[in-house]
Amino acid sequence: MRRFLLRALALLFVIALLIAAWVAWANRNPDLEQATVAPADPAEQIARGAYLARAGNCISCHTARGGQEYAGGRAVPTPFGNIYASNLTPDRTSGLGSWNSNDFWRAMHDGRSKDGRLLYPAFPYPNYTRVTRADTDAIFAYLQTLPAVQRPNREPELRFPYDQRVLLYVWRALYFRPGQYVVDDTKTTAWNRGAYLTQGLGHCSACHAPRDSFGGTALREELGGGTIPMLNWYAPPLNGNRTAGLGNWQVPELARFLQTGISAERTVTGPMAEVVHGSLQYLHDDDLNAMAGYLTSLPQQLPPPQAAPDRMGAEEKQAILALGQSLYQDRCASCHQANGEGVSGIYPRLAGNRALTSPLAVNTIQVVLYGGFPPSTTGNPRPYGMPPFSQAMSDDEVAAVISYIRNTWGNQSGMVSSAEVNRYRTRQPR
Amino acid sequence: MHCLRISILCLLLGACLHGAIGATTAAAATIPDTIAQRVAACVACHGREGRAGSDGYYPRIAGKPAGYLYNQLINFRDGKRTYPIMTAMLDNLSDAYLREIAQYFADQHPPYPAPQAPQVDAAQLERGRLLVHVGDAGRNIPACVACHGARMTGVAPAIPGLIGLPRDYLLGQIGAWKIGTRHAAPPDCMAQVVQKLSGEDIGAVTAWLAAQAVPSDPSPMPASALKLPLECGSVRQEQRR
Numbered sequence: 001m002r003r004f005l006l007r008a009l010a011l012l013f014v015i016a017l018l019i020a021a022w023v024a025w026a027n028r029n030p031d032l033e034q035a036t037v038a039p040a041d042p043a044e045q046i047a048r049g050a051y052l053a054r055a056g057n058c059i060s061c062h063t064a065r066g067g068q069e070y071a072g073g074r075a076v077p078t079p080f081g082n083i084y085a086s087n088l089t090p091d092r093t094s095g096l097g098s099w100n101s102n103d104f105w106r107a108m109h110d111g112r113s114k115d116g117r118l119l120y121p122a123f124p125y126p127n128y129t130r131v132t133r134a135d136t137d138a139i140f141a142y143l144q145t146l147p148a149v150q151r152p153n154r155e156p157e158l159r160f161p162y163d164q165r166v167l168l169y170v171w172r173a174l175y176f177r178p179g180q181y182v183v184d185d186t187k188t189t190a191w192n193r194g195a196y197l198t199q200g201l202g203h204c205s206a207c208h209a210p211r212d213s214f215g216g217t218a219l220r221e222e223l224g225g226g227t228i229p230m231l232n233w234y235a236p237p238l239n240g241n242r243t244a245g246l247g248n249w250q251v252p253e254l255a256r257f258l259q260t261g262i263s264a265e266r267t268v269t270g271p272m273a274e275v276v277h278g279s280l281q282y283l284h285d286d287d288l289n290a291m292a293g294y295l296t297s298l299p300q301q302l303p304p305p306q307a308a309p310d311r312m313g314a315e316e317k318q319a320i321l322a323l324g325q326s327l328y329q330d331r332c333a334s335c336h337q338a339n340g341e342g343v344s345g346i347y348p349r350l351a352g353n354r355a356l357t358s359p360l361a362v363n364t365i366q367v368v369l370y371g372g373f374p375p376s377t378t379g380n381p382r383p384y385g386m387p388p389f390s391q392a393m394s395d396d397e398v399a400a401v402i403s404y405i406r407n408t409w410g411n412q413s414g415m416v417s418s419a420e421v422n423r424y425r426t427r428q429p430r
Numbered sequence: 431m432h433c434l435r436i437s438i439l440c441l442l443l444g445a446c447l448h449g450a451i452g453a454t455t456a457a458a459a460t461i462p463d464t465i466a467q468r469v470a471a472c473v474a475c476h477g478r479e480g481r482a483g484s485d486g487y488y489p490r491i492a493g494k495p496a497g498y499l500y501n502q503l504i505n506f507r508d509g510k511r512t513y514p515i516m517t518a519m520l521d522n523l524s525d526a527y528l529r530e531i532a533q534y535f536a537d538q539h540p541p542y543p544a545p546q547a548p549q550v551d552a553a554q555l556e557r558g559r560l561l562v563h564v565g566d567a568g569r570n571i572p573a574c575v576a577c578h579g580a581r582m583t584g585v586a587p588a589i590p591g592l593i594g595l596p597r598d599y600l601l602g603q604i605g606a607w608k609i610g611t612r613h614a615a616p617p618d619c620m621a622q623v624v625q626k627l628s629g630e631d632i633g634a635v636t637a638w639l640a641a642q643a644v645p646s647d648p649s650p651m652p653a654s655a656l657k658l659p660l661e662c663g664s665v666r667q668e669q670r671r
Contacts, residue, residue, distance in 0.1 A: 065507075065508055065509035065517075066507075066508030066509045066510060273521070273522045274521065274522055276522075277521075277522035335461075335470075343461050346461050347461070370515055370518055370519075371471055371474075371515075371519065372471075372518060372519055373471065373519060373520075373522065373523055374522075375522035375523070376522065376523045376524035376526075376527045381524065381526070381527060382465070382468055382527050382530065383468070383523075383527075384461075384467065384468045384470075384471075385468065385469060385470065385471030385472070385519070386471055387470065387471040387472075387473075387474030387475070388471075388474065388475070388515050388519070389474075390515070391475060391515075392474065392475075
């Protein structure tokens with residue numbers, strides 16, 4: 001008996017040792033030790049850094065609402081609690097004033113703070129690890145030119161056990177693969193540039209990938225589409241598939257959409273409006289074309305999402321669609337037109353609009369309830385707006401009008417129930 | 431060869447048909463390139479030309495000083511005022527566009543609603559009138575008219591008028607200052623005044639204001655009209671712009 005216990009203990013010990021070895025092995029970062037190369041032209045480096053910081057949309061999370069730019073403080077809501085973005089200004093006590101480019105490289109490339117603490121992946125270092133040392137150095141050089149703002153960082157507010165930073169070693173072993181972007185010699189320079197920006201600074205997969213219950217994303221599903229935790233928007237798949245992806249877009253048209261927030265038939269909505277406003281509108285045509293070209297070259301990574309089954313009888317459906325039609329004529333047709341064709345470059349087309357006919361109706365519900373303006377951009381400085389209807393229409397009415405537009409003009413998608421609408425009424429827009 | 435010719439013909443015909451359909455749609459849907467059309471989203475709640483919504487909580491924005499409206503748009507965007515739908519609407523709009531939107535509504539002058547019947551007794555109403563016109567020197571409360579203008583129609587460019595607004599809205603705003611969910615640029619003069627007002631004062635002032643008829647000239651007074659009894663950050667900020 002005693003021998004059996006000893007053996008069992010020994011076995012457990014070996015298993016624990018193996019797990020520890022795996023965690024340690026998986027937390028290696030082979031190209032962390034990489035020397036910085038002094039820039040030939042420091043002014044050019046800073047300008048490039050400013051541009052790259054835009055490509056990474058650093059300002060968006062690292063600026064609190066109404067706060068000073070890059071001084072941090074904005075909450076990034078996660079299912080595990082809030083994480084507060086840090087102060088990136090060169091203040092010596094609360095910002096990056098005491099950091100050097102090696103410290104910054106380690107944060108971007110390996111997700112560790114200057115003091116060695118592991119950073120929570122709300123900071124998208126699983127993406128930023130792909131950024132080159134030269135580009136990371138340029139961003140750091142730019143951040144060091146900002147006015148220093150004294151604003152102490154706020155500790156994350158996470159539930160137990162997620163507040164135990166040491167668990168991040170395991171998370172990293174499961175989900176984090178450090179390493180700079182590796183050029184694919186079989187592809188063009190533009191394709192590689194697009195891949196580099198999309199996978200790295202663009203951190204598109206932070207939203208456009210499904211996340212599992214520990215907040216991790218699988219690499220092969222990197223842009224497969226997913227519901228953004230806490231924000232309740234569905235970030236659609238980004239790939240060249242004609243049904244579920246971007247396959248019907250021409251590359252220059254998609255690039256222009258990313259830059260201006262508007263195309264002939266679509267406007268950007270939800271959290272993506274913030275990305276266009278804070279980041280993509282500043283990118284050069286070449287880079288946007290490269291990103292659009294890369295995205296449309298990707299294969300479909302995941303099967304399309306499943307619609308909720310609807311249990312309505314034919315008569316009930318008819319009644320709902322009739323109500324939806326009369327509401328549509330009354331409230332929507334003056335802009336989106338009776339035939340659902342919208343107005344080119346102003347009001348989005350609804351007939352055949354893939355955002356609308358997605359199996360998941362959440363984005364449409366959000367738009368009808370809360371309305372909104374596309375972002376002001378250089379290419380579309382004075383956007384036309386969509387009114388919110390949450391105060392004017394009941395859940396039944398919103399469900400009816402959405403069911404109608406999802407099943408008219410050739411659109412064939414599921415019905416939407418008032419219970420589904422109600423789920424998003426209680427959430428506060430950010 | 432014959433086949434090819436037919437296909438080319440079909441293609442050309444298709445293109446023409448497609449063009450024709452495109453043209454009819456474009457003709458059918460002419461959307462005016464005006465600021466009014468661009469901000470149609472606002473009047474869904476704030477009423478036609480910004481004359482106020484159907485209940486007491488979506489205020490009239492028409493005819494308020496442009497600087498005041500602009501400050502409020504910025505304040506919603508920057509979290510100094512709290513109404514999540516407003517904040518979400520404005521989140522990604524530029525300062526220049528917000529300025530244009532503010533100016534548009536400042537330039538609208540639709541008719542005002544009739545004043546509300548007084549909702550309090552005569553003594554309360556008199557207390558309200560006194561606070562508005564005289565203030566309470568003993569408690570260091572300035573008269574409302576000292577900042578908002580003798581006609582209470584506001585002062586350009588950044589002080590709003592107080593009449594032509596429903597009592598519910600006035601109560602909502604003063605209450606928001608009282609509990610700290612509405613702020614203006616520091617020094618926040620209105621916050622200082624509100625902290626000195628009791629619940630009774632607030633009830634009396636709002637009842638009296640909501641019961642007043644709007645004067646024949648409802649426009650805000652010019653900036654030079656008065657010297658403010660308090661320093662106001664929102665006014666100073668607007669003068670600096």
